[in-house]
Amino acid sequence: xxxxxxxxxxxxxxxxxxxxxxxxxxxxxxxxxxxxxxxxxxxxxxxxxxxxxxxxxxxxxxxxxxxxxxxxxxxxxxxxxxxxxxxxxxxxxxxxxxxxxxxxxxxxxxxxxxxxxxxxxxxxxxxxxxxxxxxxxxxxxxxxxxxxxxxxxxxxxxxxxxxxxxxxxxxxxxxxxxxxxxxxxxxxxxxxxxxxxxxxxxxxxxxxxxxxxxxxxxxxxxxxxxxxxxxxxxxxxxxxxxxxxxxxxxxxxxxxxxxxxxxxxxxxxxxxxxxxxxxxxxxxxxxxxxxxxxxxxxxxxxxxxxxxxxxxxxxxxxxxxxxxxxxxxxxxxxxxxxxxxxxxxxxxxxxxxxxxxxxxxxxxxxxxxxxxxxxxxxxxxxxxxxxxxxxxxxxxxxxxxxxxxxxxxxxxxxxxxxxxxxxxxxxxxxxxxxxxxxxxxxxxxxxxxxxxxxxxxxxxxxxxxxxxxxxxxxxxxxxxxxxxxxxxxxxxxxxxxxxxxxxxxxxxxxxxxxxxxxxxxxxxxxxxxxxxxxxxxxxxxxxxxxxxxxxxxxxxx
Amino acid sequence: xxxxxxxxxxxxxxxxxxxxxxxxxxxxxxxxxxxxxxxxxxxxxxxxxxxxxxxxxxxxxxxxxxxxxxxxxxxxxxxxxxxxxxxxxxxxxxxxxxxxxxxxxxxxxxxxxxxxxxxxxxxxxxxxxxxxxxxxxxxxxxxxxxxxxxxxxxxxxxxxxxxxxxxxxxxxxxxxxxxxxxxxxxxxxxxxxxxxxxxxxxxxxxxxxxxxxxxxxxxxxxxxxxxxxxxxxxxxxxxxxxxxxxxxxxxxxxxxxxxxxxxxxxxxxxxxxxxxxxxxxxxxxxxxxxxxxxxxxxxxxxxxxxxxxxxxxxxxxxxxxxxxxxxxxxxxxxxxxx
Numbered sequence: 001x002x003x004x005x006x007x008x009x010x011x012x013x014x015x016x017x018x019x020x021x022x023x024x025x026x027x028x029x030x031x032x033x034x035x036x037x038x039x040x041x042x043x044x045x046x047x048x049x050x051x052x053x054x055x056x057x058x059x060x061x062x063x064x065x066x067x068x069x070x071x072x073x074x075x076x077x078x079x080x081x082x083x084x085x086x087x088x089x090x091x092x093x094x095x096x097x098x099x100x101x102x103x104x105x106x107x108x109x110x111x112x113x114x115x116x117x118x119x120x121x122x123x124x125x126x127x128x129x130x131x132x133x134x135x136x137x138x139x140x141x142x143x144x145x146x147x148x149x150x151x152x153x154x155x156x157x158x159x160x161x162x163x164x165x166x167x168x169x170x171x172x173x174x175x176x177x178x179x180x181x182x183x184x185x186x187x188x189x190x191x192x193x194x195x196x197x198x199x200x201x202x203x204x205x206x207x208x209x210x211x212x213x214x215x216x217x218x219x220x221x222x223x224x225x226x227x228x229x230x231x232x233x234x235x236x237x238x239x240x241x242x243x244x245x246x247x248x249x250x251x252x253x254x255x256x257x258x259x260x261x262x263x264x265x266x267x268x269x270x271x272x273x274x275x276x277x278x279x280x281x282x283x284x285x286x287x288x289x290x291x292x293x294x295x296x297x298x299x300x301x302x303x304x305x306x307x308x309x310x311x312x313x314x315x316x317x318x319x320x321x322x323x324x325x326x327x328x329x330x331x332x333x334x335x336x337x338x339x340x341x342x343x344x345x346x347x348x349x350x351x352x353x354x355x356x357x358x359x360x361x362x363x364x365x366x367x368x369x370x371x372x373x374x375x376x377x378x379x380x381x382x383x384x385x386x387x388x389x390x391x392x393x394x395x396x397x398x399x400x401x402x403x404x405x406x407x408x409x410x411x412x413x414x415x416x417x418x419x420x421x422x423x424x425x426x427x428x429x430x431x432x433x434x435x436x437x438x439x440x441x442x443x444x445x446x447x448x449x450x451x452x453x454x455x456x457x458x459x460x461x462x463x464x465x466x467x468x469x470x471x472x473x474x475x476x477x478x479x480x481x482x483x484x485x486x487x488x489x490x491x492x493x494x495x496x497x498x499x500x501x502x503x504x505x506x507x508x509x510x511x512x513x514x515x516x517x518x519x520x521x522x523x524x525x526x527x528x529x530x531x532x533x534x535x536x537x538x539x540x541x542x543x544x545x546x547x548x549x550x551x552x553x554x555x556x557x
Numbered sequence: 558x559x560x561x562x563x564x565x566x567x568x569x570x571x572x573x574x575x576x577x578x579x580x581x582x583x584x585x586x587x588x589x590x591x592x593x594x595x596x597x598x599x600x601x602x603x604x605x606x607x608x609x610x611x612x613x614x615x616x617x618x619x620x621x622x623x624x625x626x627x628x629x630x631x632x633x634x635x636x637x638x639x640x641x642x643x644x645x646x647x648x649x650x651x652x653x654x655x656x657x658x659x660x661x662x663x664x665x666x667x668x669x670x671x672x673x674x675x676x677x678x679x680x681x682x683x684x685x686x687x688x689x690x691x692x693x694x695x696x697x698x699x700x701x702x703x704x705x706x707x708x709x710x711x712x713x714x715x716x717x718x719x720x721x722x723x724x725x726x727x728x729x730x731x732x733x734x735x736x737x738x739x740x741x742x743x744x745x746x747x748x749x750x751x752x753x754x755x756x757x758x759x760x761x762x763x764x765x766x767x768x769x770x771x772x773x774x775x776x777x778x779x780x781x782x783x784x785x786x787x788x789x790x791x792x793x794x795x796x797x798x799x800x801x802x803x804x805x806x807x808x809x810x811x812x813x814x815x816x817x818x819x820x821x822x823x824x825x826x827x828x829x830x831x832x833x834x835x836x837x838x839x840x841x842x843x844x845x846x847x848x849x850x851x852x853x854x855x856x857x858x859x860x861x862x863x864x865x866x867x868x869x870x871x872x873x874x875x876x877x878x879x880x881x882x883x884x885x886x887x888x889x890x891x892x893x894x895x
Contacts, residue, residue, distance in 0.1 A: 150667070
């Protein structure tokens, strides 16, 4: 499995994938099959990205708008093609099929004016086929998206309909004239339905009762309802009309069967059009998602992950609403473990997430939120970020952590995935935690696994050849002012302003940052507590608990 | 009658006309067919609302009457209803609307014909139907209502409506007349004398508002329902002189207001926001007055009884005052006019 649920959740992958929003029902179905490319699918991956690039270059605002308009006309055409295949077509089937063909026809006209990628338009042979099929459904005139049987242009059907309509008119005229005569004779007009409604106690009721040209059809305690008795002419015409209706119905069925037969031979062509439209819809959906986070095309690079100015778009959007701006992340990782060190609240976990997000999005064939991103395509990606207590399994944070790690780090060395770890070992006593963390880091580094590890434990820096990055950290320490009315609420803002989130490569003499007490002070811990903590640290340094190799950097020194 | 109907057809301010029945099987479709006869030469769109638009009325099991449509008219109905007379229809559009009988299509009649209209179940979809029918060139849209779904007759949605009073409500003429009196009491509610612009702004923002002294306090109807009015202090309610309520005004809410000591006037958007409320002496006003055009009566019930048609007309006319009362089934149709 490329991603497990914890990794997907930690990186908020589903929220990003939601932005891939195809317009058509088939496009949406296609999205359901969206999955990451594997390391053996580099060519397909490149092709997907290239197609997106071409679409983005060619989809001007007007093209994009027109494409949306066309997509609104494209239904689940697959369903209707199945009706054709199974010889179950009806008027509605041909309406939908015709609408799809006209949509393609108009789209092709629209994009053919300029050079467009092959998948966006039809070649001359396809255009001829499309035109031929459209003519089957609409014999003449400019192609429209509506459908009616007369458009089939069948002369026999047209003639039969003409006869029928003439008969209908004739009957209507005859009845109208007879009604008029009767109305004049009986001194009363019928209602809008051509019925005479007569109150029982009216004098004229007797006259109505005996008139030979009308008959009683209903009566109540208050009234009687009469209608015209058809004369001989009308009876003849009504029979003829019935006969014409039957003949027309039979002929219509035959017409649909004929069209069905002609279309069935071209179903593979139609299905290819459906697939191409669906693919275009899906590609454009990917492009729109990429545009929403100013995405850049990822590049394949076998032995390195190189990220330049990557961000987390969802978090950035949220922070910007509060007036903060995210510092983009730039780093490189190679086989072996890459460390991330720095003060608390320095953005190390964020950096880890950025790397993870860009990797996963890129592997799904999406553009990534960075200035540049190169990577090798991984068989899988796993993260350990946040608190993952699992009460159901009876696992504490530490237990859950060890459980997951055990599944990842002993995997097939030929099938190295990408592991992103956040402060392994923090959930237990510092001595053993540090030892485990360091041992895992060493193991990953020496086995050339792909890993990035955020840690506070200084021992990890002692591993030979270890690389990594350090958050620059606090340049100055804002002073806690207990009299400030909004101190508690503004501590984030203070911290944000004081913290430099940029990453610098770790130098040999670097040590882990020691700004935790300063940060605790900014967060508002009582002065007494801060003072005691600082005293304890100084004491431990004097007692030699921390060796020269671990160079403490305290901003207060 | 058909002269007036013709005049309606010429009014540019009357684009959407709804039919509302006081009961099921009141005779809306019969009235629609009569109206259609007068508007046969016009470009008309027609559809039905409600979930009972399938071939058989789910409530009574009866066959639903077909609607007579004329050449050039456009209907919105499910595809299944268009399959019977294939030659009669040009399918124009497939709407993203699902009725109980399937997807809804717009179809233009190629000749005079009849069709069953399946219900468009939601207000949003009904609004979409109106928009699409107008887009297709319909100068008039008729909305065939469903039992007790009066929302489309709101002046916000339609430019005029016809109330259809049918004997299906009750075999008792006095009960029928009493019911119509209740309806008319709602339909003839007055509009506020002042603060119109203020009420209109509340309406646009979809909020309720209470005037206490000089100031207005706004809240949502949802808040009121959730807290049963307790989110506003009893003191404030006693002192309040006016309330704009943007929500369904039910008997329960009215009782909550009264029991809290509120004695001021209540303004609601329009009469369709009233539910189970006796409006007599209730100081209720409507921001948008009703646009009742006519009352159509039907003295016959499909269940087999009939009230005296002449008595029905006389008594209903007395209740509705100047508004025309038509017995479309009994009115003589003057051919020259149509």
